[in-house]
Amino acid sequence: MNLEQIRARSRVVQLVRRYFDEQGFLELQTPRLVGLPGQEPYLEPMWSKVEEADGTPHRGALITSPEYAMKRMLAAGFEKIYDLGPCFRNDEPWDGTHDPEFLMVEWYEKGIGLSELMERTEAMVKWVAGQYGKPFSETAFRRLSVRDAMKQYANVELDSLIGDREAVAEACREHHQTVNEADTWDDLFFKIFLSEVEPKLGEVPTFLHTYPVSMAALAKKDPSDPRYALRTELYIGSLELANGFVELTDATEQRKRFEEEQELRRSLGKETWPIDERFLEALPKMGEASGIAFGVDRLAMLLTGAKSLSELMPIPVRERF
């Protein structure tokens, strides 16, 4: 056990909190245990059973992110909020960059768009890194759209592939990727993206942004091109640190996307559960806002130079189970 590394992680957590507190964000402690967790097709919540004193049972799950609760808080009237706490994801590789229980800071700000969201994220990372004593250079982080990244690194014209499974399958064959009947458009996109693009993104700190709409279930469509959605991810080195959206506020569209996600889960042989109606009801009252989920443990890895999360966790995952 390396006390220095554990202390360093605590310091990073403390600095992240200080940044948001000083910038006028309110820290909320939203629930970790809920009845209806997120239903993203590739995130698996951990289920439990909650019983009342008289024995009335309820199904409960640990959140994969505080997103639904945070958006309901925006709808209730808060303007700038953050939540820093553990999130839980099942069925992920215990490979040094994942832990089934990890610290995430998720924040929301009303009235801002994608470029302001990236600016805020960059400012936070640079401030925390500077205070920690490992400052970044003053050069701005790179902004790169998924379309430009695919062109630059894989020589693929994404525009002509969007929504066309046969076209993306053909591109996969040309790039020596396997194509199977069960592969969705997203799967085929990922085969090229993960092989040729993603490994190079973090060479300089990069915000990848504006994703094909099928890959951004909770994001608003790009008004200038509805085939894309306003989503961003931050890559630094070999780590993906954050994933954020200009939030979708149209409840009808959101319901449609949730139903599509449920459909995909069923086709993958995965369990589904009811859509969170309280969340959908709150959505139209939320107003225009952007938010991002940011991996605090991964930022700590970056600043401490730790090669694995296990070096930073008070009790690493392999010692807990």
Place this chain on the structure above:
Amino acid sequence: MASPNDIKKGVVIKDSAGLWLVVEFQHINPGKGAAFVRTRIRNLESGKTLEATYKTSETIELVEVEHRRMQYLFHDASGYTFMDQESFDQVSMADDAVGEQGKYLRDGMEINMTTHEGRPLSIELPRKMTFKVIESMDATGGNTVSGGNMTKEVTVEGGIKVKAPLFIKQGENIIVNTETGEYVERA
């Protein structure tokens, strides 16, 4: 048929374009997508290297490979020559096929070789090897900071350059990780 979860360094994948040796692999879970295994593979005919990513739920074909104990004999224009420790047959491998690992080979050392139908595919070195430092400047010029520790570049037998801590002196033995090329500790 096999699962991409069976992919390891040194296995051979067969597809319509031929046989491919897995040089590197990594499990990836993009969160907003299915689980994948990203590989770097080398075609056994053409030597061409590329990246291929497989969904963990698909099926792939892996071919049988044999593992043989070999002794390294010498290097010449045709590449590296080894001798099978059971049959005493000699086998040569081209420089490209041995790649970076070639610099760690020393006359007479034993290694594991993977072959397919008698053809050499890859060699596996001991993960940690001891080398004598043949050149080391005294600390000052060329020092760099890596992970908070000051290091300098030293040269070990075979002309290999390794980043080592400042206290390492010429004539000392050090242990090097042959997978990463990094200094491990003083021998």
